Every structure is written in structure tokens, then in C-alpha cells.
Amino acid sequence: MQTKMGSFISLEEAQNQKTINQFIPRNLPIKLLPMLLLLGVIGIVILYINIYTNQYAIVTKTPSKIQKCVQETKNLESWIKPPSSLFHDMNDTELFWRASFVPKVNKYPFKRTPKIAFMFLTRGPLPMAALWERFFKGNEKLYSIYVHSLPSYRPEFLPSSAFYRRHILSQVAEWGMMSMCDAERRLLANALLNISNEWFVLLSEACIPLRNFSTIYHYISNSQFSFIGAFDEPGPNGRGRYNEKMSPEVNITDWRKGSQWFEINRKLAVDIIQDNFYYPKFKKFCKPDCYVNEHYFPTMLSIESPHLLANRSLTWVDWSRGGPHPATFGKDDITDDFFREILHEETCVYNDQPNSPCFLFARKFSPSALDRLLENSVKFFGF
């Protein structure tokens, strides 16, 4: 920079020098000499003042120009580089706007290894962290982690942990309320800031992985569809939650239901965080007993991009015990038979082919299940 600055100054001086030379013509008639001399002197005085002010201006401007040069690198990397830490000062409006930037040229002019963003929506601690760490180990180039917990929660992960400093700026999120969807959008937006993230998986603290990392990465990265539960359910807990005031943006035939634990690609993630067309309708007209986190994303995505959806979730859950909440599994439930059933019984359509495994993740597991899961993780899940 210093040398460039130097050559810049000397270029200016050279220009001034040239101007002075032009003011002293070669062949002068003798009679005009005194007058020309006078004019010349005046001219030189004016020029001198000019040069002096110019130089002065250059000298005073120089330090700030140098500083600017040092801060601004102008290669491609500086334009696409994500922030080195997850902390930023943007509020949701600013964050969603920034996260909605999308390149229009399809081919990346650099080597991009697409990653899966694992987004944990939690209240506080992550009791299954040890199992996830084992799952992630050795695949650092292929995943990123984002955690949204209650703002009051102070995470205590060691620098060696995959979860260390992966908590994003959060706000209170309540089940069935728009604040829950806001938290999910906040996770998506933060993950979108990193251009390497291509797939986005939403998980809770009660979720576990059911397969090893390479199997999950392969399954997600080779799928033509994104995985989000989206079905048209007649009856009070499905269509019964629809409010006519949501039309014409959302008609009853568009109304979908599904659990919120989704896996979506980058395009759909951007669609979700940029939406301000359906959002106000859901916020205003889908309040308990309409649980907005079970309807907003499935309905919105089914209207906009039905051809991109598998209409099923990758997260296994057991509703067979009845009631408003799915079953939670503790220590005593963790047996060979239990996982044999989950992993091998059901088959699903995958890329229009039948007989593929349905599930990559499962919920809900209580903290008491952890030790047994860790003891048997190789046998159960192959990691």
C-alpha cells in the first residue's frame, strides 16, 4: 500500500510539473518580455499556491486513505466470507433481510463443499450432546451447528465441543405460538449467512441421530425433495383449525399439517425467512387451538413449492400412546428390539423409489436414556 500511495503522489506532482512547463513558451518576442514576465510571475505565484494547497490536501488525506486500503480487501473471498463468530448486532428485520441475499449465477466460481446445518431448538441444556458429538466426529467439513435456547440460558461447553460458541442470539419461543416459528426462522437466517450451508435440519434437545454421519449426509444430499411433514387432515385437529379469514392467501384446500421437525434445502430456507405474505395471516388467525408451528411452514411451502416436498418428516416419533404429546423414552426403553423396530420395520418412498429407510432421526428421548445410547451406539447406529 505504501508504495502505491507514493506513486500516486508522484503522479500528481508530475502533472503539476507538466502544467508549469506549458506556461513558459519557447520563442518569445523581446518586446513582450516584461509583460509576459509579470504575467509569468503572477502565474507562478498562483500555481505555487495551487501546488502547495494540493500537496497539503494530499498530506492530510493520506493517513485515512491508507487505513481504508488496509481494511478493504477486494478479492472474492472477502465478499463471501461469513462472519467468524455467530455474534452480530442485527435485529430480526435486519438479519432476515441480509440472509435473503441469493446469488443468481448458478455455478459457484470457487470450490464449495455443501454442508448440513444442524439447528437445535432447545429450552436450555442439550442432554444428548455427548451422543451428537460422537456422531459429528471426523465430519467437521460437512456440517455446522446452530443452537437457539431461551435467552436466559448460559451454555457451558468446552472449546473442544462441537457445540462450543454455537448459540445464536435468541428470544423466548413458546409452543404453538408464532414466537416458535420466529425462533426457527432465526435459526435458518443465521445458518443462511454462511454460504456453505445447503441443507437445514431442525432438531430438539430430545432428538437423536439414528444412522452414522455418512449415511445421513448421503441420504439428504442425494434427495430430490425436502423433508417436511405436510398432510391434509380432515377433522377438528386438521382442517378444523383453519380460519376463513386467511383467504385468499390461504384457502381451506391449501391447509396442511405436519410436525415442525423439518429438513429443507437452501431455496426453501430463503423462501421461509423472506415470507411476509403468509406470515401476517398465520400470526393473526392461527392461535391456539390452532398451533401455528404445525401449520405455517407446511402450508406455505405446499402452496409455493409442492414439487419440492417429500411431505414426510425424517424424524421418527411415537404417537401410539395417545394424548396430546408423543411418547418420551427413558433408560428402560433402550433395548435392541426397540431400535430394530424403528430402523428396519417401515420403508418409505425416496426419490420416487420404494423400499428406502424412512427415518434418520428420532424423538423424544429423556436424559436418562443417554448412557445406554452411548454404550450401544455402535451396535444400534453404526457410530
Ligand SMILES: *[C@@H]1O[C@H](CO)[C@@H](O)[C@H](O)[C@H]1NC(C)=O
Ligand atoms: C462458515 O463456514 C466456513 C467454511 O466452511 C467455516 O470455516 C466457518 O467457521 C463458518 N462460520 C460460522 C460463523 O459458522
Ligand SMILES: *[C@@H]1O[C@H](CO)[C@@H](O)[C@H](O)[C@H]1NC(C)=O
Ligand atoms: C430493527 O431495526 C430497524 C432499524 O432500526 C427497525 O426499523 C426495525 O423495526 C427493527 N426490527 C425489529 C424486529 O425490532
Ligand SMILES: *[C@@H]1O[C@H](CO)[C@@H](O)[C@H](O)[C@H]1NC(C)=O
Ligand atoms: C455408515 O453406515 C453404513 C451403513 O450402515 C456403512 O455402510 C458405512 O460403512 C458406515 N460409515 C462409516 C464411516 O462408518
Ligand SMILES: *[C@@H]1O[C@H](CO)[C@@H](O)[C@H](O)[C@H]1NC(C)=O
Ligand atoms: C384461493 O381462492 C381464491 C379464489 O378462488 C384464489 O383467487 C386464490 O388464488 C386461492 N389461493 C391460493 C393460495 O390458491
Ligand SMILES: *[C@@H]1O[C@H](CO)[C@@H](O)[C@H](O)[C@H]1NC(C)=O
Ligand atoms: C407432496 O404434496 C404435494 C401436494 O401438496 C404434491 O404436489 C407433491 O407431489 C407431493 N410430493 C411427493 C414427493 O409426492
